[in-house]
Amino acid sequence: MEAMQKNGKLGAAEVGRIGYGAMQLAGPHVFGPPEDRDAAVAVLRRAVELGVRHLDTSDYYGPYVVNEIIAEALRPYPDDLVLVTKVGARRDADGGWPEALEADDLRLAVRENLDRLGVDSIDVVNLRMPGLTGPVERSLAEPFGVLAELREQGLIKELGVSNVTAAQLTEARSIAPVVCVQNLFNVVDHSDDALVDETAELGIAYVPFFPLGGFTPIQAEALNRVAARHGATDRQVALAWLLHRSPNILLIPGTSSIAHLESNLAAGDIELTEEDLADLTL
Ligand SMILES: NC(=O)c1ccc[n+]([C@@H]2O[C@H](COP(=O)([O-])OP(=O)(O)OC[C@H]3O[C@@H](n4cnc5c(N)ncnc54)[C@H](OP(=O)(O)O)[C@@H]3O)[C@@H](O)[C@H]2O)c1
Structure with missing residues (x-):
């Protein structure tokens, strides 16, 4: 698959710039099992087959x-x-997402990820900081310190942070190396512009979550206009814009559909022109 020609760096690893985010494989509201478990298995196998x-x-x-x-x-x-x-x-029992940042919570979570994924060491663990509408300034030293200890013990290979501010990234880096930042960023939400540039300078991967808008799919006339010029879809253009935005951006679009997976990977072939980029100043 052509998309995999554009290689990116995730810590010590070389990965294609378009990966896969598995959140859409759970049931509605990311709670409970999917309607069609075999289909979820098939999406994952196809992703790996296509080089993800x-x-x-x-x-x-x-x-x-x-x-x-x-x-x-x-x-x-x-x-x-x-x-x-x-x-x-x-x-919680209602599908809520309460924080679990105490040392015991984090040790248990890493243990359970190891067990369920069936690995001896997890390649990358992101510390996801709370904040529904964006990052909240508070110290992450204690929870990140716990993950750094688990890394020292060999249970984790590399560490990342998610839903963080620039100050929180700096704080984390003073404790242990950070290989990726996973924050909200896409063609219509540029609130993290400065952090994208900062991570690029630091050689840290920036992995936008909701690259397609997540639960609120991105819609914009300009995306359709550019898509028409390339014989592509608006979603492919949204992904191509992120790939163009900075070389340290790695994508993890989420989908429960093989057709969408294939389409997302093919977005790596789109070369946006100056005219396209001007149109996409959203
Ligand atoms: N760190 C965090 O706080 C955080 C938060 C949210 C997500 N994440 C991670 O980021 C990943 C990506 O986020 P996301 O999955 O929530 O949002 P997303 O990638 O922005 O969008 C996913 C939505 O777009 C649809 N979609 C995907 N490809 C499509 C295509 N080619 N054409 C039309 N529709 C398409 C999916 O539906 P279909 O299933 O029908 O394709 C799904 O509804 C997640 O999987 C997860 O791993 C992290």
Whole structure:
């Protein structure tokens, strides 16, 4: 697949710039099992077959369900597959996402990710900080310190942070190396512009969540206009814009559909022109 020609760096690993985010493989509202488990297994296998080597997940998707499906679909994992999980929240009985940042919460979450994914060491663990509408300034030293200890013990290979401010990234980096930042960013939400540039300068991967708008799909006339020029879809253009935005951006679009997966990977072939980029100043 052409998309994999554009290589990106995720910590020590080389990965295609378009990976896959597994959140959409759980049931509605990321809670409970999917309607069609076999279809979820098939999407994961197709992703790996097409060269995806960056797989983003969490044990709180489902909860547990998505990691179980990943293990069922992909074990034994390809040697070069980078499994990235996140900790810092849990699910309550109503499907809520309360924070789980105490040391015991984090140790248990890492243990449970290891067990369910069926690995001895997790490639990357992101500390996901709370904040529904964006990052909130507060110290992450204690929870990140716990993850740094687990890394020292060999249970985690590399660390990332998610839903963080620039100050929180600086604080985390003073404790242990950070290989990726996973924050909200896309063609219509540029609130993290400065952090995209800062991570590029630092050689840290920037992994936007909701690259297609997540639960509120991005819609814009300009995307349709550019898409028409390339014989592409608006979603492909939204992904191509992110790839163009900065070389340290790695994509993890989420989908429960093989057709959408294939379309998302093909977005790597789109070369945006100056005219396109001017149109996409949204
Ligand atoms: N760190 C965090 O706080 C955080 C938060 C949210 C997400 N994430 C991670 O980021 C990943 C990406 O986010 P996301 O999945 O929530 O949002 P997203 O990638 O922005 O969008 C996913 C939505 O777009 C649809 N879609 C995907 N490809 C499409 C295509 N080619 N054509 C039309 N529709 C398409 C999907 O539906 P279909 O299933 O029908 O394709 C789904 O409804 C997640 O999987 C997760 O791993 C992290």
